[in-house]
Amino acid sequence: MALRFASLGSGSKGNGTLVASGDHCLLVDCGFTIKETERRMARLGVSPSDLSAILVTHEHSDHLSGVAPLARKYKLPVYLTPGTLRARDIGKLPRLHLIEGHQPFAVADIQVTPVAVPHDAREAAQFVFRNRGGSLGLLTDLGTVTPHVEAHFGDCDALVLEANHDPQMLAQGPYPPSLKRRVGGAYGHLSNQQAAGFLQRVGCDQLQHLVVAHISEKNNSVELARAALADAADKVANCIFACQQQGFDWLDIDKRD
Ligand SMILES: [Zn+2]
Numbered sequence: 001m002a003l004r005f006a007s008l009g010s011g012s013k014g015n016g017t018l019v020a021s022g023d024h025c026l027l028v029d030c031g032f033t034i035k036e037t038e039r040r041m042a043r044l045g046v047s048p049s050d051l052s053a054i055l056v057t058h059e060h061s062d063h064l065s066g067v068a069p070l071a072r073k074y075k076l077p078v079y080l081t082p083g084t085l086r087a088r089d090i091g092k093l094p095r096l097h098l099i100e101g102h103q104p105f106a107v108a109d110i111q112v113t114p115v116a117v118p119h120d121a122r123e124a125a126q127f128v129f130r131n132r133g134g135s136l137g138l139l140t141d142l143g144t145v146t147p148h149v150e151a152h153f154g155d156c157d158a159l160v161l162e163a164n165h166d167p168q169m170l171a172q173g174p175y176p177p178s179l180k181r182r183v184g185g186a187y188g189h190l191s192n193q194q195a196a197g198f199l200q201r202v203g204c205d206q207l208q209h210l211v212v213a214h215i216s217e218k219n220n221s222v223e224l225a226r227a228a229l230a231d232a233a234d235k236v237a238n239c240i241f242a243c244q245q246q247g248f249d250w251l252d253i254d255k256r257d
């Protein structure tokens with residue numbers, strides 16, 4: 001059964017990624033209102049009632065704001081770390097599953113490995129998903145690629161990777177100095193160059209899909225991200241750039257030979 005994935009939108013105005021295997025579908029993060037989530041999911045041919053669970057990476061509102069309302073309306077289980085749960089008052093959740101110590105877990109036939117990342121959140125986790133067909137890494141919202149991150153995300157069949165900002169655009173852009181330091185710091189977001197460096201170190205010949213994501217609308221452009229990642233994009237069968245409004249359409253991961 002192929003692992004499939006799609007995005008409701010990617011960026012600081014709201015995130016949501018669908019990961020599916022057979023009849024089972026997970027939503028990772030939800031930074032949209034219920035109405036907007038329903039609309040964006042419908043565009044991808046699914047409804048929140050089709051979801052098996054919602055997984056949360058961290059408490060920033062572009063990832064969390066829609067999670068509890070959606071979980072309550074559709075009675076969905078929510079997986080998050082204790083730190084993320086304590087970081088905000090997110091209200092009552094119908095079915096809560098704590099991810100403790102970043103221990104791997106399974107939802108239906110999808111194996112989920114949470115990976116700790118350096119980000120200015122209480123207990124952020126990014127995820128690697130696996131089924132018998134292949135593996136997918138979701139890697140956004142981190143300020144540094146640590147050896148731990150490299151070990152987990154270096155061998156995926158498909159990767160959604162943050163290329164958040166161009167350092168020069170960030171420096172000259174509209175953010176106040178404190179926010180510039182936060183975004184560009186070790187617990188902020190990956191720049192185009194950091195993303196490119198990671199891909200160069202781990203190699204990307206095995207990647208079927210590379211989705212460049214969480215691209216800032218203020219401190220980056222698709223052209224700059226594309227230029228910085230050109231070497232990697234050349235080696236990958238399919239390289240696309242996710243956007244805030246459209247996200248990206250379903251992609252299938254084929255079984256490795
Ligand atoms: Zn974010």
Ligand SMILES: [Zn+2]
Nearest residue numbers: 058060119141
């Ligand atoms: Zn964040």
